[in-house]
Amino acid sequence: GQQVMQIPQYQHVQEGEDFTTYCNSSTTLSNIQWYKQRPGGHPVFLIQLVKSGEVKKQKRLTFQFGEAKKNSSLHITATQTTDVGTYFCAETSYDKVIFGPGTSLSVIP
Amino acid sequence: SQTIHQWPATLVQPVGSPLSLECTVEGTSNPNLYWYRQAAGRGLQLLFYSVGIGQISSEVPQNLSASRPQDRQFILSSKKLLLSDSGFYLCAWSSGRGPYGYTFGSGTRLTVV
Secondary structure, X not given: OOOEEEEOOEEEEEOOOOEEEEEEEOOOOOOEEEEEEOXXXXXXXXXXXXXXXXXXXXXXXXXXXXXXXXXXXXXXXXXXXXXXXXXXXXXXXXXXXXXXXXXXXEEEO | OOEEEEEOOEEEEOOOOOEEEEEEEEOOOOOEEEEEXXXXXXXXXXXXXXXXXXEEEXXXXXXXXXXXXXXXXXXXXXXXXXXXXXXXXXXXXXXXXOOOOOEEOOOEEXXXX
């Protein structure tokens, strides 16, 4: 079945630095979803991208879907300690969502 | 508004004992329901999903089973737990329509000893 890969697996940044996680697929995706999971918590849906080349922003977060719909990125500008957690991209396939392995973000105050 | 309830929050069970985790959704009808497992520091593995009462799709053959006796109730079970069943179990629901993603319950942290 389809699989999405994410890089990097871990990222440590100084507070105020930017952060980007990348999601890649070998096949064309119908859409891509992004989730955030705080340490000890459950995943929380952030956004869904559907259109080729789509860019969406949520405050300091910028989500992008590649032109070929095979990759996506999440960029955080000027990270804060509240951004700590694991960010998952996920592909939808019929009635189910398959999650990537996630990128774990640590922010050093 | 819709809410999802999952219990218990934590559970310690001996090897060979049975398991029953329950998940219920309120405020919606005919939701798609899902069970995921997350090992420590790892990603989310889809175990089962259901698009209607009595309809269960299994993604990974293993020591677990799922049932959906009512529209908004999803149960994860095992007859005999293994050490490898330890993990963070998450229930989720979606409407199956629209760009709203999945809503997860708060999870059950299961330790098999």
